Amino acid sequence: MKFIPEEGKRLHEDCSTLILPAVSIGNVGQLTADLFVSSMDSERVGYLDNPYVLPCVGNDAYGPLPQGDLALPLEVYDSPSNALTIIQQRSPVIKIYYLSSANNNGTDENCEQLGWKKLQEYDPSQTHWKYLIDLAEGNATREDIISLEDELEEENYYASLPFAALFSFLKAKGLKVTCLLCYCSEGDNISDAFQLADAACKLLKLSHPNSGIEGGKWQVPLSWMTVYGPPPDVSIF
Structure with missing residues (x-):
């Protein structure tokens, strides 16, 4: 900029x-x-x-x-x-401009200069991935969701609101x-x-x-x- x-x-x-x-x-x-x-x-x-x-x-x-x-x-x-x-x-x-600036391997020099990190590789054993999988497949009960939410830590949440990033x-x-x-x-x-x-x-x-x-x-x-x-x-x- x-x-x-x-x-x-x-x-x-x-x-x-x-x-x-x-x-x-x-x-x-x-x-x-x-x-x-x-x-x-x-x-x-x-x-x-x-x-x-x-x-x-x-x-x-x-x-x-x-x-x-x-x-x-x-x-x-x-x-x-x-x-x-x-x-x-x-x-x-x-x-769309953001997406077009990325390389084929998913890296983006502009984003890296701004301090943004590439999303970590998928690991189904991690708590936050299991949380998303259960929600997507509809297999999570209310008790499971509450239990998973109790286990989630700050790094398991991803910024989504306009100001968050x-x-x-x-x-x-x-x-x-x-x-x-x-x-x-x-x-x-x-x-x-x-x-x-x-x-x-x-x-x-x-x-x-x-x-x-x-x-x-x-x-x-x-x-x-x-x-x-x-x-x-x-x-x-």
Whole structure:
């Protein structure tokens, strides 16, 4: 992954905390990143380029007045006054590209550079393989499953949630990392974003921005104004 700085700008060394949304159901993490960018006196200092992220482009997302800047898939914002760096990810990872980069023997140099390990060879004597086999064949009773779950250790579980692999990678590097979860469903997730932003502020011990919008806390991004289009004509009711 390559970082391309904006002309005349650079990353601030004082920004010691990175906020990174996970692309998941409801896009709550990305909406929360929008709130931080628009409300925390942030400026775009550059963007990230990676062939594994689906390319996209759009109009200026924040404003308050559009400046003609293009929105890109992976943007980097700094908020020196709050010691924050925010990465906004607007498109998902291209899984097919991941598969096409692997060698015939199953190895992948790109994945190895990121610290990801190849799945260990199949060994039916290992507890977690027996657990999966019994479930797949329908031979496991409730008592067997409970017994097997009691025997499972941390290394028997494989990361599956959107943030889990990155979380494990950062922990292995000795970095301090915390994941904030928000249970939600697809739909209008703006209220979920406000809740998650409030939780992040509390965790980071940041004062809420005083914008006079949404109870005097958060500045609504320009791009949110037309998320659902114009309101219906009241004369039709």
